[in-house]
Amino acid sequence: MVDGGLSGEASYRRPTGLAALRRSLLDLLFPPRCVVCRTRGDWLCLRCRPQLTLVDPPVCPRCGAPLAGAPCPLCAVERPPVAGLRFSGFHEGALRHAVHRLKFSGERYLAEPLGTLLATSWRQAPLPGEVLVPVPLHRTREASRGYNQAVLLARVTGRELGLPVLAGGLVRTRETPSQTGLDRRARLTNLRGAFRWTAGPCPERPVLIDDVTTTGATLAACAEALRQAGARRVYALVLARAHSGR
Ligand SMILES: [Zn+2]
Ligand SMILES: [Zn+2]
Numbered sequence: 001m002v003d004g005g006l007s008g009e010a011s012y013r014r015p016t017g018l019a020a021l022r023r024s025l026l027d028l029l030f031p032p033r034c035v036v037c038r039t040r041g042d043w044l045c046l047r048c049r050p051q052l053t054l055v056d057p058p059v060c061p062r063c064g065a066p067l068a069g070a071p072c073p074l075c076a077v078e079r080p081p082v083a084g085l086r087f088s089g090f091h092e093g094a095l096r097h098a099v100h101r102l103k104f105s106g107e108r109y110l111a112e113p114l115g116t117l118l119a120t121s122w123r124q125a126p127l128p129g130e131v132l133v134p135v136p137l138h139r140t141r142e143a144s145r146g147y148n149q150a151v152l153l154a155r156v157t158g159r160e161l162g163l164p165v166l167a168g169g170l171v172r173t174r175e176t177p178s179q180t181g182l183d184r185r186a187r188l189t190n191l192r193g194a195f196r197w198t199a200g201p202c203p204e205r206p207v208l209i210d211d212v213t214t215t216g217a218t219l220a221a222c223a224e225a226l227r228q229a230g231a232r233r234v235y236a237l238v239l240a241r242a243h244s245g246r
Helices: 017-029 073-077 093-104 108-124 139-145 149-161 184-191 217-228
Strands: 084-090 131-134 170-172 195-197 206-213 235-241
Touching: 017 108, 084 093, 084 108, 093 108, 093 149, 093 206, 093 235, 108 149, 108 235, 131 149, 149 206, 170 217, 184 217, 195 217, 206 217, 217 235
Parallel strands: 084 235, 131 206, 206 235
Antiparallel strands: 170 195
16 A cells, blocks of 8 residues: 555765764764665665665655545544654664664664655655654663664754754653553553653644654653643654554
């Protein structure tokens, strides 16, 4: 159903200005490796590039899936967790490898090309959001990883789109048990009250930024916390969406 709306072409632009200079110095010291085959040179080599399948417009204005008819069959099955969702691709192939390496292998530089992919998805089908809000990790998780990948992505995307990033306002107040193996309803229960806005007045139209969404439970719980703090409409921009459910 979705295959018609995916393309094998990776469209991302190189960083400019100071970011480009820093990137090229880092590349000299630590040449990036392909996220799939580990060849040195670029984050995704030419041979593996066809493994990057991105969502192409037109997309459903609500859930961001490749448009497969009206009304959207995905939205008909389940309401999206936010007023509008955009995602760059599905959680498979090169994108899945890249997310895994950004999160678990400390390959922070991947935030640059991946944040650019997010910006491209937004430009192709913009939503009326005004400020980027990365989905927070619990502070103990962030301390052990050393960074929050959603913050790294949001910084690059914000720079590309000219949108401000508000990191630290939305906090995760408790560490939740692993979501793996839980269905959407169980995940929602698991996450209830796990997020809180702590930074004064909440922007009216925030855009949540995250690396992966599976059932959408995390986005729904974050959106709920933002609405309680005064947000009118909450949007989300996510790198990879799992195929099954949201
Ligand atoms: Zn490769
Ligand atoms: Zn839809």
